[in-house]
Amino acid sequence: MKKIAVVGLGNILMGDDGIGVRVVEQLEREKCLSRSVTLIQGETAGITILPYIEDAEAVIFVDAVIFDGEYGEVKIFKDDEIQTDRGPPLSVHELGLKDVVSLIELYFHHKPDIALIGIKPKSIAEGLEISPEVEKSIPIAARTIMNEIEIFADMTGIVR
Amino acid sequence: MTRLVIDPVTRIEGHLRIEAEVDSGLVKKAWASGTMFRGLELILKGRDPRDAWYFVQRICSVCTAVHAIASVRAVENALGITIPENAQLIRNLIEAMQYIHDHVMHFYHLHALDWVDVTSALNADPKKTSQLQESISDWPRSNPRYFQDVKDRLETFVDSGQLGIFANGYWGHPAYKLPPEADLLAVAHYINALDWQKSVSRFIAILGGRHPCPNFLVGGMATAINPDSDQALNASRLILMKELLQEAQDFVEKVYFPDVLAIASFYPEWTKLGEGLGNFLACGDFQLDGPKVDDSRRVGSSTTRRDPVDKAGNMFFPSGVIWNRKIEEVKKFNQEQITEYVSRSWYTYSDGSTDAKHPFDGETNPKYTGPKPPYDFLTVDEKYSWIKSPRYDGKPVEVGPLARVLVAYGMGQKQITDLVDKSIRQLGVGKEALFSTLGRTLARAIETVALMDEIWGWYNKFVVNIGAGDYTTANTEKWEPSTWPAEAQGVGFVDAPRGALGHWIKIKNGKIDHYQMVVPTTWNASPPDPSGQIGAYEASLVGTPVVDADKPIEVLRTIHSFDPCIACAVHVHDAGKKKIKSAGIMP
Numbered sequence: 001m002k003k004i005a006v007v008g009l010g011n012i013l014m015g016d017d018g019i020g021v022r023v024v025e026q027l028e029r030e031k032c033l034s035r036s037v038t039l040i041q042g043e044t045a046g047i048t049i050l051p052y053i054e055d056a057e058a059v060i061f062v063d064a065v066i067f068d069g070e071y072g073e074v075k076i077f078k079d080d081e082i083q084t085d086r087g088p089p090l091s092v093h094e095l096g097l098k099d100v101v102s103l104i105e106l107y108f109h110h111k112p113d114i115a116l117i118g119i120k121p122k123s124i125a126e127g128l129e130i131s132p133e134v135e136k137s138i139p140i141a142a143r144t145i146m147n148e149i150e151i152f153a154d155m156t157g158i159v160r
Numbered sequence: 161m162t163r164l165v166i167d168p169v170t171r172i173e174g175h176l177r178i179e180a181e182v183d184s185g186l187v188k189k190a191w192a193s194g195t196m197f198r199g200l201e202l203i204l205k206g207r208d209p210r211d212a213w214y215f216v217q218r219i220c221s222v223c224t225a226v227h228a229i230a231s232v233r234a235v236e237n238a239l240g241i242t243i244p245e246n247a248q249l250i251r252n253l254i255e256a257m258q259y260i261h262d263h264v265m266h267f268y269h270l271h272a273l274d275w276v277d278v279t280s281a282l283n284a285d286p287k288k289t290s291q292l293q294e295s296i297s298d299w300p301r302s303n304p305r306y307f308q309d310v311k312d313r314l315e316t317f318v319d320s321g322q323l324g325i326f327a328n329g330y331w332g333h334p335a336y337k338l339p340p341e342a343d344l345l346a347v348a349h350y351i352n353a354l355d356w357q358k359s360v361s362r363f364i365a366i367l368g369g370r371h372p373c374p375n376f377l378v379g380g381m382a383t384a385i386n387p388d389s390d391q392a393l394n395a396s397r398l399i400l401m402k403e404l405l406q407e408a409q410d411f412v413e414k415v416y417f418p419d420v421l422a423i424a425s426f427y428p429e430w431t432k433l434g435e436g437l438g439n440f441l442a443c444g445d446f447q448l449d450g451p452k453v454d455d456s457r458r459v460g461s462s463t464t465r466r467d468p469v470d471k472a473g474n475m476f477f478p479s480g481v482i483w484n485r486k487i488e489e490v491k492k493f494n495q496e497q498i499t500e501y502v503s504r505s506w507y508t509y510s511d512g513s514t515d516a517k518h519p520f521d522g523e524t525n526p527k528y529t530g531p532k533p534p535y536d537f538l539t540v541d542e543k544y545s546w547i548k549s550p551r552y553d554g555k556p557v558e559v560g561p562l563a564r565v566l567v568a569y570g571m572g573q574k575q576i577t578d579l580v581d582k583s584i585r586q587l588g589v590g591k592e593a594l595f596s597t598l599g600r601t602l603a604r605a606i607e608t609v610a611l612m613d614e615i616w617g618w619y620n621k622f623v624v625n626i627g628a629g630d631y632t633t634a635n636t637e638k639w640e641p642s643t644w645p646a647e648a649q650g651v652g653f654v655d656a657p658r659g660a661l662g663h664w665i666k667i668k669n670g671k672i673d674h675y676q677m678v679v680p681t682t683w684n685a686s687p688p689d690p691s692g693q694i695g696a697y698e699a700s701l702v703g704t705p706v707v708d709a710d711k712p713i714e715v716l717r718t719i720h721s722f723d724p725c726i727a728c729a730v731h732v733h734d735a736g737k738k739k740i741k742s743a744g745i746m747p
Contacts (some may be wrong), residue, residue, distance in 0.1 A: 013218050052360035106317050107354055126203055
């Protein structure tokens with residue numbers, strides 16, 4: 001069966017850094033995704049999440065990402081934009097995420113499609129609260145992910 | 161004299177900076193600095209003590225279970241809660257599997273690449289690699305075609321121009337001494353380890369409900385047991401656990417342990433380098449029914465009422481302290497002897513004192529006084545690290561696998577003693593070889609094999625209890641805060657994969673009033689105390705040869721042998737530049 005994995009990354013103890021985890025929580029609450037979609041709270045697990053996504057045809061990561069833009073802006077990064085060498089970094093969980101992407105090549109017998117849904121953080125410091133500007137983006141990021149799932153499902157003929 | 165800087169040290173958890181003075185090819189002096197603020201204890205104040213485990217297990221992405229266990233133990237100690245046997249067994253099983261996961265993954269994914277040249281594996285003959293595999297164990301994946309496939313995959317990976325996880329390695333460095341066939345074998349096992357860790361993660365998820373970050377509970381465990389339910393721990397899941405244990409053990413015994421010995425045999429000089437302090441501390445762990453070692457062999461002051469873990473010798477890894485390499489004189493461990501200095505760390509104590517404080521009186525008041533980044537060098541004569549300086553009885557100690565193995569050896573713990581003797585015989589070295597970089601790496605493998613063996617006893621006991629109808633996993637007598645005293649304090653210890661871990665809590669009117677943690681890497685990576693005594697990392701680097709100051713692989717070998725874990729906060733990269741700012745010193 002073809003599968004899509006959605007992985008929330010980030011440390012919920014570090015303010016906006018936990019935004020990816022919050023977005024996946026939102027998707028869990030909505031309960032509107034098909035059985036071919038697995039939601040995974042990767043948090044700060046790094047490469048240890050690899051086995052959980054090994055049979056996925058597509059993997060969508062959600063994480064706090066620093067880029068030029070407004071706080072809370074949601075941006076999609078695809079394949080080559082998620083660099084695996086040490087270029088300008090994308091995500092604040094970069095080492096973990098990059099390790100995962102780079103290992104996917106070595107470890108998987110197929111190469112899944114990869115997307116990173118980045119949300120620009122405002123404040124990364126000890127605390128459980130998400131900045132208001134960033135919190136507003138949770139439903140936007142959730143919709144973006146559902147849209148990505150649809151695009152992928154249309155391309156591969158997954159029954160939704 | 162050359163001043164070398166490694167920042168960040170790669171292939172560790174978290175952010176560590178090493179500066180070293182090199183003269184005539186040898187390290188004369190070294191400084192280790194945690195350049196990242198860890199102030200998560202501050203989040204806990206005012207919260208429900210029963211929730212503390214949930215937050216502390218998210219401090220570190222790698223050590224989730226051990227922080228949670230230390231936390232629930234501290235609360236249980238404060239409130240006088242004893243947990244049912246099943247809860248103890250489940251915690252042992254989860255913690256042991258976390259050890260096995262961490263140690264194997266540390267070796268292949270973080271440490272082995274200090275000894276294994278990935279690019280040299282491309283020159284290997286798969287047939288000879290197969291012969292090498294068959295000579296070291298009966299691991300079934302030994303077919304030449306299999307190694308050809310691994311070699312092809314690696315070739316594609318390297319040809320893609322993006323080395324990814326293997327980027328920034330010192331490939332081709334003359335310090336690499338393995339034949340290409342051994343390099344290819346290690347790369348194959350690097351990939352196998354990734355696959356293998358699934359079984360360990362699944363095992364933890366069965367007992368803890370999820371992985372990473374399994375569920376814990378003050379008073380026991382939240383694991384539901386019901387042989388007739390699909391939703392609970394039932395007979396078929398118990399059988400699955402047995403299969404997963406067997407998979408874990410096969411890899412540890414047929415791949416990991418033989419690999420460590422085989423790789424070590426090519427680097428005999430590293431059994432003489434990287435010693436460090438010669439002082440060791442183990443807080444002990446894995447409670448057992450009966451005594452495992454003869455406690456009368458330990459000398460020194462008796463332990464106190466506040467010391468919950470030190471139940472004579474009833475721990476698989478016994479507690480104890482060793483001074484100045486004297487393995488035959490293991491002293492008793494007493495948590496009251498632990499204090500922390502902040503005289504060389506970016507903190508202040510509110511009374512302005514430079515004296516050390518016991519964690520019950522400890523404070524986390526950050527005050528950065530270091531240079532404004534970007535900087536070339538730290539001001540090492542002043543405060544220079546976010547890591548505090550814990551001391552035991554006023555002296556620095558090393559914690560971790562080597563400390564545990566030496567204490568167990570000194571106490572005559574049979575499994576550990578047998579494995580140590582067998583390993584040093586096979587390597588043709590004496591016991592003094594343990595006081596070294598490779599000694600640390602070997603100790604980690606030894607305790608993994610010992611634990612993997614012992615875990616079956618806990619599993620079987622758990623199955624017997626369930627068979628007898630004992631499904632109790634929690635003691636909820638003191639769950640309600642109305643049953644608690646107005647004020648209480650307690651301490652919880654876990655001898656975690658990376659070493660002694662302690663959590664100290666004070667509870668007031670049902671809320672957390674005070675919380676302090678002393679974590680393994682704080683012991684090992686600490687800066688000097690006011691009397692100038694340096695910590696384990698800095699001591700271990702003195703005398704290390706550095707052939708090429710631009711590629712200080714020798715320094716990495718020793719630092720990685722400690723398995724540093726500083727991932728207690730997040731590091732933020734400044735987009736477009738390669739400088740890294742710590743979260744704590746951002747404007």
